[in-house]
Amino acid sequence: MKRLAVLLSGRGSNFKAIYKAIQDGNITNAEIAIVISNKADAKGLLFARDVGLDARFIDPASFSSREDFDKHVVNILNSKQIDLVCLAGFMRLITSYFINAYKDKIINIHPSLLPSFPGLNAQKQALEYGVKITGCTVHFVDEKVDHGPIILQRAVPVFDDDDVESLSERILKEEHKIYPEAINLIVNDKVEIKGRRVIVKKS
Template sequence: MKRLAILLSGRGSNFRAIYEAISNGDISNAEIALVISDKKEAKGLIFAKEKGLDARFVNPKDFESREEFDKYIVDLLRGKEIDLVCLAGFMRVITPYFVSAYRNRIINIHPSLLPSFPGLNAQKQALEYGVKITGCTVHFVDEKVDHGPIIIQAAVPVLENDTVETLSDRILKEEHRIYPQAINLIVNDKVEIVGRRVIVKEN
C-alpha cells in the first residue's frame, strides 16, 4: 500500500476527488497518510480532520526562510514514510531542496495544457490569448514552476461566452477526473520517466 501526502492551501477540491477515488476503488494500492496545509482555516484541512486523517497546519511564519519551511515538511513526510506527494492547490513554490528530497515523487495539477500558460491565472491567460482549446495537466514537479514531465492531460474547449469562472469550472471537472487517474498509474508502477517523457506501461 503506497502512502500519499496531500499538500493544500484552500478548498481542497482535488484532495476531495482523490479521497473519493480511494474510497470507491478508482485508486487502488494507496492510502492518504498525511494532509498538510499552510493555511489554518483551509477548507481542505477541515475536511481532512472531519475524515479522521492526520491533518496538520504548518505556519510558514514560524520559519526564517522557504527552505527551512520545506525542510520541516520533508521531515514530516519522511516520518510518515510517504511514497508520493500530491500538491492540490498548494499555493507555495517548493524549493530545490524539497524537489531533490522527493525527486520524481511529487506531482501537481495545473489548469492549462502545459507548457502553455504556466504560473498563476492560467485560465485568464488562456482567455486573453484567445485559444480555442485549453485544459489541465498532471505533471511531476521539478525545480521550475509548472515544468516537470507530463503524466496526463485533458483538453477543454473555450466557448465564445466563457468567463474566467465558467472556464475554470469546466477545467476543474477534468482535474477531478485525471488527477486520480494519474495517481493510480503511479502507485501501481505503471509510469516510467525517460528524460522529460513519461511512458505509461500497458502491463
Template sequence: MKKIAVLLSGRGSNFVSIKKKIDEGAIKGEIVAVISNKADSKGLEFAREQGLEAIFVNPKEFDGREAYDRELVRILKEKGVELVCLAGFMRIISPYFVSEFRNRILNIHPSLLPSFKGLDAQKQAFEYGVKFAGCTVHFVDEEMDHGNIILQAVVPVLQDDDDHTLAERILKEEHRIYPEAVALFCEDRLKVEGRKVFVI
C-alpha cells in the same frame, strides 16, 4: 498500498476527488497526512472530518522557504510517504524538497502546459483567445510548472465562455485526471525517460 501525503492551501477540491477514488478502491494508496500552510483551510477541515491526520505548519515560524520545506520533508519521511500530491498548495517548493522526493511529487495545473504557467492560467488562456484550454498533471521539478507531463485533458473554449465558466469546466477535468495519475503512480505504471513519461 502507497502512502500518500496531500499538501494544500485552500479548499482542496482535487484532494477531495483523490480521496473519493481511494474510498472507491480505484487508487491503491492511503492518505497518511494532509498538510497546509493555512490554519483555516477548508481542505484541513475536510481531512479532519474524514478522520485523516491534518497538520498545519506555519510558515511564519521558519526562516525562509527551505527551512520550511525541511520541516515538511521531516514530517513526510517520518510517516513513510511515498507520493506527495500538491492540491492547490500556494507555495513554490524548494530545490531541496524536490531532490528529496524526485519524481514522487505530483501537481495539477489548469492549462495545457507548457502554455500559461503561473497564476490565473484559465484567465490567461481565455484572454489570449485560444480555442482549446485544459489541465495537466505533471511531476514537480525545480522550475515552476515545468516538470514531466503525465496526463493532460483538453477543454474547448466556447463562444459564450468567460474565464469563470471556462475555469469550472477545466476543474471537472482536473477532478478526473488527477486521481487517474495518482492511480497510475500507485500501480508503478509510470516510467520517466528524459522529458517523457510513459504509461506501462
C-alpha cells in the same frame, strides 16, 4: 500499500477527488497518510480532519526561510514514510531541497495544457490569448514552475461566451478525473520517466 501526502492551501477540491477515488476503489494500492496546509483555515484541511485523516497546519511564519519550512515538511513526510507527494492547490513554491528529497515523487495539477500558460491565472491567460482549446495537466514537479514531465492531460474547449469562472469550472471537472487517474498509474508502477517523456506501461 503506497502512502500519499496531500499538500493544499484552500478548499481542497482535488484532494477531495483523490480521497473519493480511494474510497470508491478507483485508486488502488494507496492511502492518504497525511494532509498538510500552510493555511490554518483551509477548507481542505477541515475536511481532512472531519474524515479522520492526519491533518496538520504548518505556519510559514514560524520559519526564517522557505527552505527551513520545507525541511520541516520533509522531516514530517519522512516520518510518515511517504511514497508520493500530491500538490493540490498548494500555493507555495517549493525549494530545491524539497524537490531533491522527493525526486520524481512530487506531482501537481495545473489548469492548462502545459507548456501553455504556466503560473498563476492560467484560465485568464487562455481567455486573453484567445485559444479555442485549453485543459489541465498532471505533471511531475521539478525546479521550474509548471515545468516537469507530463503524466496526463485533458483538453477542454473554450466557448465564445466563457469567462474565467465558467472556464475554470469546466476545467476543474476534468482535473477531478485525471488527477486520481494519474495517481493510480503511479502507485501501481505503471509510469516510467524517460527524459521529459512519461511512458505509461501497457501491462
